[in-house]
Amino acid sequence: MELKSLEDWVVEKxxxxxxxxxxVASFGGPTREYQVRVDPNMLxxxxxxxxxxxxxxxxxxxxAGGSFIEAGLQQINIREVGLVRNTxxxxxxxxxxxxxxxxxxxxxxxxxQGPKIRxxxxxxxxxxxSGTLVDNDDVVSGIVLLRKGADADGVLKDxxxxxxxxxxTILPAGVKVVPFIDRSDLVGLTTHxxxxxxxxxxxxxxxxxxxxxxxxxxxxxxxxxxxxxxLFAATCLKLKGIPANLLSLGALDFGMVVDGAVVMVExxxxxxxxxxxxxxxxxxEKIFEAAHEVQRPVFYAIGIIITAYLPIxxxxxxxxxxxxxxxxTVAFALLGALIFSMLIAPVLASFFYPKGTREWHNxxxxxxxxxxxxxxxxxIRLRFLTVAGGVAGxxxxxxxxxxxxxxxxxxxxxDEGALWVRGTLAPSTGQTEGTRVANQVRVLLCSFxxxxxxxxxxxxxxxxxxxxxxxxxxxxxxxxPKEEWRPAFHQNKEEVIAAMNAExxxxxxxxxxxxxxxxxxxxxxxxxxxxxxxxxxxGNDLKNLEEKADQIVGIMRRTRGxxxxxxxRVLGQPNDNFEVDRQQAAxxxxxxxxxxxxxxxxxxxxxxxxxxxxxARYDLVLRYLPEYRNTKQAIxxxxxxxxxxxxxxxxxxxKVEERDEASEIYREGNQRYIAIKYSVRGRDLxxxxxxxxxxxxxxxxxxxxxxxxxxxxxxxxLHAEARLLLIVPxxxxxxxxxxxxxxxxxxxxxxxxxxxxxxxxxxxLALLITHTNFSVSSGVGFLALFGxxxxxxxxMLEYIxxxxxxxxxxxxSAVEGAVLRLRPIMMxxxxxxxxxxxxxxxxxxxxxxxxxxxxxxxxxxxxxxVMSIFLLPTLxxxxxxxxxxxxxxxxxxxx
Numbered sequence: 001m002e003l004k005s006l007e008d009w010v011v012e013k014x015x016x017x018x019x020x021x022x023x024v025a026s027f028g029g030p031t032r033e034y035q036v037r038v039d040p041n042m043l044x045x046x047x048x049x050x051x052x053x054x055x056x057x058x059x060x061x062x063x064a065g066g067s068f069i070e071a072g073l074q075q076i077n078i079r080e081v082g083l084v085r086n087t088x089x090x091x092x093x094x095x096x097x098x099x100x101x102x103x104x105x106x107x108x109x110x111x112x113q114g115p116k117i118r119x120x121x122x123x124x125x126x127x128x129x130s131g132t133l134v135d136n137d138d139v140v141s142g143i144v145l146l147r148k149g150a151d152a153d154g155v156l157k158d159x160x161x162x163x164x165x166x167x168x169t170i171l172p173a174g175v176k177v178v179p180f181i182d183r184s185d186l187v188g189l190t191t192h193x194x195x196x197x198x199x200x201x202x203x204x205x206x207x208x209x210x211x212x213x214x215x216x217x218x219x220x221x222x223x224x225x226x227x228x229x230x231l232f233a234a235t236c237l238k239l240k241g242i243p244a245n246l247l248s249l250g251a252l253d254f255g256m257v258v259d260g261a262v263v264m265v266e267x268x269x270x271x272x273x274x275x276x277x278x279x280x281x282x283x284x285e286k287i288f289e290a291a292h293e294v295q296r297p298v299f300y301a302i303g304i305i306i307t308a309y310l311p312i313x314x315x316x317x318x319x320x321x322x323x324x325x326x327x328x329t330v331a332f333a334l335l336g337a338l339i340f341s342m343l344i345a346p347v348l349a350s351f352f353y354p355k356g357t358r359e360w361h362n363x364x365x366x367x368x369x370x371x372x373x374x375x376x377x378x379x380i381r382l383r384f385l386t387v388a389g390g391v392a393g394x395x396x397x398x399x400x401x402x403x404x405x406x407x408x409x410x411x412x413x414x415d416e417g418a419l420w421v422r423g424t425l426a427p428s429t430g431q432t433e434g435t436r437v438a439n440q441v442r443v444l445l446c447s448f449x450x451x452x453x454x455x456x457x458x459x460x461x462x463x464x465x466x467x468x469x470x471x472x473x474x475x476x477x478x479x480x481p482k483e484e485w486r487p488a489f490h491q492n493k494e495e496v497i498a499a500m501n502a503e504x505x506x507x508x509x510x511x512x513x514x515x516x517x518x519x520x521x522x523x524x525x526x527x528x529x530x531x532x533x534x535x536x537x538x539g540n541d542l543k544n545l546e547e548k549a550d551q552i553v554g555i556m557r558r559t560r561g562x563x564x565x566x567x568x569r570v571l572g573q574p575n576d577n578f579e580v581d582r583q584q585a586a587x588x589x590x591x592x593x594x595x596x597x598x599x600x601x602x603x604x605x606x607x608x609x610x611x612x613x614x615x616a617r618y619d620l621v622l623r624y625l626p627e628y629r630n631t632k633q634a635i636x637x638x639x640x641x642x643x644x645x646x647x648x649x650x651x652x653x654x655k656v657e658e659r660d661e662a663s664e665i666y667r668e669g670n671q672r673y674i675a676i677k678y679s680v681r682g683r684d685l686x687x688x689x690x691x692x693x694x695x696x697x698x699x700x701x702x703x704x705x706x707x708x709x710x711x712x713x714x715x716x717x718l719h720a721e722a723r724l725l726l727i728v729p730x731x732x733x734x735x736x737x738x739x740x741x742x743x744x745x746x747x748x749x750x751x752x753x754x755x756x757x758x759x760x761x762x763x764x765l766a767l768l769i770t771h772t773n774f775s776v777s778s779g780v781g782f783l784a785l786f787g788x789x790x791x792x793x794x795x796m797l798e799y800i801x802x803x804x805x806x807x808x809x810x811x812x813s814a815v816e817g818a819v820l821r822l823r824p825i826m827m828x829x830x831x832x833x834x835x836x837x838x839x840x841x842x843x844x845x846x847x848x849x850x851x852x853x854x855x856x857x858x859x860x861x862x863x864x865x866v867m868s869i870f871l872l873p874t875l876x877x878x879x880x881x882x883x884x885x886x887x888x889x890x891x892x893x894x895x
Contacts, residue, residue: 001115003140003175004029009616011177012142014166018158020150027461028122029140030115033619034090034611040602040628040639042108046096049641050601053095054608054622057105060084060093061609061620084611087111090620110625113618117605120459120470121435124180125446127453133446137439141180141455156184180455181418181476181517202226204834208827217352218265224348225261225340232336233329242325256305256788257333259828260298260341263795266824267294268349284350291346297798300742301791302338304735306331308787311727312780317526319411319720319776326780365823372869373819379870380811386874390867393761400764407684407773410713410720412852413519415493419477420520421445422513422530423504424566427471427663428573434458434470437507444503445477450485450496452478469663472530473510476517494681501563511566513679527712528668529568531677533689535696538673539706542571542662545674548706552696553676559692561683568675573663576632578654585653588642595640595653602638603629632656684773689714720776728783735790742794743801747879752793755872759789759864766859772852781856788832788861792868795828796821800876810880814873822869829865833858 008031012024038053066078084090091106105111125135146155160179167176210219271290272283281289312327314320379386400406423441425434435458442456455476460466477500482491489495497514504512513531515523520530527534535552539545549567556562578599580592600606605623628634636651650656666673680688693710702708709715732753739749763785767774800817804810836854 001030001032001113005032005616006171006175007140007142010170011166013615014162014170015142015144015159018155018162020147020155021144021159022147023145025143025145025461025463025465027120027141027143027457028138030118031462032113033116033607033621034087034111035114035605036090036105036109036111036620036622037625038109038602038622039625040637044639044647046098046103046108047641047645048095048103048108050598050622051641053105053108054601054606056095057090057093057620057622058608061611084620085613086611087113090611116462116619116621118431118459119462120457121431121438122455122457123439123442124455125442125453127446127449127451131449133443135439135443135446137435141457152183156182160184180453181478200837204831204837208830208834218269218349221345221348221352222258222261222265225258225337225345228340228344229257229333229336232339233332236332236335237325237329240328242328256784256832257337258831259788259791260302260337261345262827262831263294263298263301263824264291264341264345265349266827267291268346268353272353283353283355287346287349287353291342293802294795294798295342296742297794298341299338300738301794302334302341304738304790304794305784305787306334307731307735307738308783308790310731310734311724311783314723314727315720315776316723317716317719319716322411323776323780330784369819369822372822373815376815376818376870376873380814380874380877383874383878386871387878390758390871390875393758393863393867397758397761397764400768401760404687406764406767408686408717409684409773409775410717412773412775412777413516416516416518417481418479418517419475419493419497419500420515420517421475421477421500421504422515422520423473423475423507424511424513424530424568425471425473425509426572427469427569429469429471431459431470434473437510438473438475441473441504441507442475445475445500448496448500450480450489452480454478467664468530497681511564513564513566513677515679523712526716527677529675529677529711531564531566531675531712532679533677533685533710533712533714535676535678535692536668536673536709536711537676537702537706538668538671538709539703540672542665542672542674544703544706545672546571548700548702549674549676551700552708555695555699556676556678556692559688559695561680561688562678562692563681564677564679566677568666568677570662570664570666570674572660575659575661576635577657577659578635578650579657580654588640588646588648588653589644590640590642590648590653595650598638598640598650599635603635632658685713686717686773717776720779724779731783732786735786739790739794743797748797748801751872751875751879752790752797754875755793755864755867756786756789758867758871759785759860761860761867762863763856763860765863766855767852769859770855772855775852777850778852778856781853782860784853785857785860785864788828788857789864789868792825792829792864793872796825796868796872797876800873804880811877814876814880818869818873825868826865829861829868833861 004026007026007029012026015021015024036053036057038050043049043053060082061084062082064080064082066080068075068077070076084093091104091111093105094102095105095108096103122139122141123135123137124139124141125133127133144159146152163177163179171177206219206223210216268287268290271286271293309327309331312323315323421441423437425437438456438458442454445451446454456473457475458473459470460468460472479493479496482493485491485496489499501512501514504510515532519532523532524530528536535556537545537548537552539548546567546569553565553567557565578595580595582592585591585595597606601622602624605621607619607621609620610617611620623629624638628638636649636654636656638650639647640650640653642648666675689710696708700708736749736753739752740746743749760782763778763782766772767778772778796818799821800813803813803817808816836857
């Protein structure tokens, strides 16, 4: 009890003083209270009732004020101090006086400090590197809750400082606060993974710039876009009050960020290096003309990429909270990149190239240009085959998209480096059995060499932050780094879970669920039950609901991929019901409230008042001695004092019967329901749940007024898809309007959009090859891919049109425009691809949420490069005519 008192009145108070800590939820340990355990026989002997004892205990624990008096120059307050301080004060409280002799509490009761009725228990087992297991089966824990929107890193640092202060200067010797699960561990691991990917991506981008430009000064100008864009985005996020998270940073493709600067600088270098007889332009004039030549396509291209992110801002619930900050981060970074490309890059070029420069011709690039020019002319001559190839590619994309070849899920799960295991026992499970199972499973899980430590919690906290009972057992399993796992598990968490699941399933009567600490909270918030996914059967009759739930479980058990099946049962709770016989009660002039008070106080214990010790407060509880309340028969003999002075037992006043009833009743939408929880492992979530829905719909007949809802991540996935299916077409229409505004031509806008649609082929194939499910994360990747693909088409089409204005034929314009834009297009594609390649290939902790996003963009850009340089010019020649709307001339031709 001493540890729990320190937790409640010292540790918790100090943690709450930390800025942005909103609460501390304690779990485990016996809570101290002052107990007055009454002997009912002594009450009879002295003619007392429980109500009289209750009143005297309450009346004899109070302070009062008597105003003040003045003595000289001072005001002196008058106070009556009557608070009880200890058990001695309580024992000597006078209940009545008989024949001049006071009757005190100690004459009829035992007064002692004791633990409250336990609602839960917390324990911890640690496995040392030597293999030694240290198990503590009853410890005190506290969960520190962060204020929503607060900076986690800063608060964690303050908490660690407070822990150090508690351990060194506040807590008594031999008592220490020891963190066992710390959000900063996961933040540190994910930060390391993301920064590692960013570093590799930036290096690859710079290398590509050097190789293609062959110009260190130009590469430096382009590379400076990255820090400028980051600072610009960070400033905008700060002003808007949006914290930059790891997903935002991980999804920031620096290749995409520098694309505009790549086009600008490449064009400037090309103009500066071209020297002609009679050309009197200064380097600054050439830089101005080169910048003016590409400023329009760069402006529109980056604007369209930002527009492509608009659907992300419409996402709601969990997916909205995850991806909206990412969309803001990317939008602000691209806006910064646009400002740098349009305004700063040309100015820097004028300083870096005061006397002009000579363009370095990469021999590999020169060879590619020669080969590409021949291949493109052949593709244009064989335009039917070229277009047929594009149509075939579109057919493949539609098949992959609509044919169910690629699995689906709501969101990829972040690997937290730990497990959260939940065991559900029968609803009537008591403290002894629940604790026994928790102790057994905790030691069992910690016996795995892959485990560092394991904690168990059974029941619920004393403060009521959870409403479960001793039938609910939960375990935090802290895993070692995968490199230290046994080879048999192949560093695969699913295999570890399968091995643990096989062991815990040997315990009879328990239903198990495997998740992760943060994921478990999110899943419960989304599904409404303690499980990843839930099927809820709604209706009125609880027995019918449980029967239908059992039938559904039997069907779902045969569905591949569905694991951790279990019904949240509500029936089967044994109760001893004391139903008041109103006629008997009227005979003795006793009302129902008197009976309720007797049962609540004598059997359950009733907190009457509190004992104050400095800043600590402990309940003062009145109840019968254990031997008079621990059995049904003893409770039946609890006696009430009637107004006539008779002693009447509960057996005389109540009809007592044993009945199995509901332990709790779940309601949602003003309807009762029974929940079935389950998880999906070894298969895509969408496919497994869809198959289960089809099977249940075909085989389960529900009574009139009953219905089934499929909740959790599956329902969230459907909502997100429905929203995107509405918003994405509107976004495409908006992009089409932007393209039409740029080209003033319906034809060219459609041509670019057709080219963009074919970029999906690579993204879908990448998902298929890497066995990655389609999720909201990969959907966001397709939106980003859409914008980058439009950029490629805009840059090429704009220059082709400019060549036509300068007098070139349609085919020559298409070929030479594509050839002249091959280098900037390849540069933009490669830097955008390689910028995310490390994230697409990463498997470290923290990479799971950004990997599908990166895979889609990398695969899509590879296919888009092929489509852009062959299909777009071919379609252009096919669609172009003599009366096309063309732009005004932008500078001189350099063909």
